[in-house]
Amino acid sequence: MSDLGPDSITHRRVLSIAIPIVLANATVPLLGAVDTAVIGQIGEAAPIGAVGIGAIMITTVYGLFGFMRMGTSGLTSQARGRRDTVEVSALLVRSLAFAVVVGLMLIAVQVPLFRTAFLISPASVEVESLAASYAGIRIFSAPAAIAIYGITGWLIALENTRAVLVLQLLMNGLNVLLDLLFVIGLDMGVPGVAWATLISEYFALALGVWLARNAFTGREWMKLGHILDGRRLRRMLSVNTDILIRSLLLETALVSFLFLASDIGDTTLAANQVLLQFLFVAAFALDGFAFSAEALVGAAFGAGGRDTLRRASQLASLWGMIAAFLLTFVYVAAGGLVIDLMTTSEPVRAEARTYLVWAALVPLIGGPSWMLDGIFVGATRTRDMRNGMIISFVIFCIGVIVLLPVLSNHGLWVSLLLMFVARAVTLLAKYSALEDSVETSTAGG
Numbered sequence: 001m002s003d004l005g006p007d008s009i010t011h012r013r014v015l016s017i018a019i020p021i022v023l024a025n026a027t028v029p030l031l032g033a034v035d036t037a038v039i040g041q042i043g044e045a046a047p048i049g050a051v052g053i054g055a056i057m058i059t060t061v062y063g064l065f066g067f068m069r070m071g072t073s074g075l076t077s078q079a080r081g082r083r084d085t086v087e088v089s090a091l092l093v094r095s096l097a098f099a100v101v102v103g104l105m106l107i108a109v110q111v112p113l114f115r116t117a118f119l120i121s122p123a124s125v126e127v128e129s130l131a132a133s134y135a136g137i138r139i140f141s142a143p144a145a146i147a148i149y150g151i152t153g154w155l156i157a158l159e160n161t162r163a164v165l166v167l168q169l170l171m172n173g174l175n176v177l178l179d180l181l182f183v184i185g186l187d188m189g190v191p192g193v194a195w196a197t198l199i200s201e202y203f204a205l206a207l208g209v210w211l212a213r214n215a216f217t218g219r220e221w222m223k224l225g226h227i228l229d230g231r232r233l234r235r236m237l238s239v240n241t242d243i244l245i246r247s248l249l250l251e252t253a254l255v256s257f258l259f260l261a262s263d264i265g266d267t268t269l270a271a272n273q274v275l276l277q278f279l280f281v282a283a284f285a286l287d288g289f290a291f292s293a294e295a296l297v298g299a300a301f302g303a304g305g306r307d308t309l310r311r312a313s314q315l316a317s318l319w320g321m322i323a324a325f326l327l328t329f330v331y332v333a334a335g336g337l338v339i340d341l342m343t344t345s346e347p348v349r350a351e352a353r354t355y356l357v358w359a360a361l362v363p364l365i366g367g368p369s370w371m372l373d374g375i376f377v378g379a380t381r382t383r384d385m386r387n388g389m390i391i392s393f394v395i396f397c398i399g400v401i402v403l404l405p406v407l408s409n410h411g412l413w414v415s416l417l418l419m420f421v422a423r424a425v426t427l428l429a430k431y432s433a434l435e436d437s438v439e440t441s442t443a444g445g
Contacts, residue, residue: 006307009296014315017292020161022323024168025284034176038183038193053269054134054194056258057117060251061106061139065146067243068095072153073294074380075236080157081302088158089215090227094236095150096209103143110139130190137194144205151208154215156291157298163211171204242382246389253396257416260400261409268409271351274342278335278359279366282327286367289320290374297378306438309379313431317371324367331360358413362420369423376427381434388426395422 072095079087106113114135148167155163175196182192226232261272296312339352376385399415407414 006305006311009300009308009311009315011315011319014289014292014296014312014319017156017159017161017295018288018316018319020165020288021156021291022285022288024161024165025287027168027172034179038179053258053262054131054138054190056255057114057131057135058138060255061113062142062145062149063251064244064247065099065102066149066247067240068099068146068149069153069156070243070294070377071236071240071380071382072150073157073291074298074377074382075239076154076157077295077298077378078302078380081299081305085218086223086226087232089218090223090232091236092150092154092212092215093227094233095154096147099147099150100143103146106142107139110136113139134190134194137191137198141198141201144201147205148201148208151205151212154212156295159295160211161291167204167208167211170207171200174203175200239380239382242386243377246382246386249389249393253393253416253419256400257412260404260412264409267347267351270343270345270348271355272409272412274339274348274352275355275359277342278331278338279362282324282363282366283370285327286320286323286363286370287374289316289323290370290377292316292319293371293374294378297375298380299378301379301438304438306435309438310435312378313375316374317368320371321367324363327363328360331356331363335360355409355413358410358417361417365417366420369420369427372424372427372431375431376434379434379437381430381437384427384430384434388423388430391426392419392422395419 072091076088076091079091114132118132148171152164152167155161155167178196178199179193182188182196186192188195258269258272258276262269293313293316296316297309300306300308300312335356336353339349339356343349343352373385376382396415396419399418400412403411403414405411
């Protein structure tokens with residue numbers, strides 16, 4: 001394909017894919033920051049912690065289905081590289097159907113789901129009560145939230161990242177407006193934050209289907225025999241299962257991080273919730289460059305272009321790490337100011353400043369693992385991602401066992417950073433095998 005030779009992978013092309021995604025993804029953690037800041041105006045630690053606990057419970061459940069975005073992106077970009085337009089449309093239809101079915105199942109099992117979460121890692125009575133009310137509202141957005149993963153992955157695979165930017169900006173912009181209306185204007189408190197997000201996600205689902213309307217212009221999307229083809233379904237299941245295991249372990253580590261902080265105290269929990277917004281900003285911003293790798297590596301993989309794959313990996317990673325250095329600089333220079341803007345509670349402000357250094361290091365230390373994730377998603381080398389995450393999770397657990405009793409919350413942050421290092425090392429060790437598999441994978445269809 002003329003647009004998939006090594007010379008076609010330029011800095012400009014990488015940035016044209018990445019920049020809209022960086023802007024789009026930046027609005028996601030910024031929304032979390034707005035949620036925290038709006039609730040923070042109440043001036044109490046418990047509501048901040050409740051939004052953090054409730055949000056991370058829902059984000060964890062939905063995040064387990066993040067494989068919908070990654071799997072759809074990798075498989076669709078490879079189908080695009082093979083010029084298989086029927087499969088490109090079929091992948092979107094499969095993703096939407098899956099989202100509806102799974103979303104309804106999550107709504108049905110919400111009561112035991114949340115009870116189990118609080119039994120595993122209880123918080124104070126006040127925080128638990130507020131968090132339960134938040135999660136009980138948010139769970140009804142499950143079909144929409146999971147479907148958005150699939151739509152986003154599909155758009156990224158086609159390098160239509162401007163559409164992703166429009167989707168995220170309008171969804172999160174509406175969410176912010178509703179946050180202000182419900183919490184500040186109508187004094188709805190924690191439930192107001194949940195209702196704002198639910199309404200915004202269903203709006204985004206409708207918008208996303210419209211943005212991906214090209215998949216429905218022909219007859220390809222109606223070919224049920226192709227959509228339900230056993231071989232393709234098994235391939236999709238294999239890829240998504242590997243990513244699910246990887247995501248489950250990653251989300252378990254993040255949830256454990258927050259719940260273990262709640263054992264230290266509500267103030268530490270609130271401080272970590274504030275600082276986690278720094279981590280999420282870094283992860284989502286750098287994921288923009290990882291998504292460039294997904295689209296370009298996947299298409300090169302489908303077309304059998306080993307040299308193109310290597311150049312796409314190199315250029316996307318170069319720009320990703322440049323962004324990581326810039327983020328660390330900003331966190332060091334302005335982190336204290338951001339903390340003050342996010343909460344009016346002086347104890348929470350002081351506690352967050354104590355651990356700011358760890359949050360500032362996240363972009364540099366986590367950046368390589370996020371970039372390698374994008375490369376391996378594009379190549380659908382998901383088994384390597386799964387196995388690397390298993391090793392990394394074990395390292396995180398060992399870090400918590402050894403460091404938490406000695407260093408308290410500092411030990412939690414060090415353990416989290418060690419997990420990021422392990423993820424990068426385990427994937428980098430498999431990169432040569434990834435390149436060697438290009439021709440074999442293409443020959444196998």
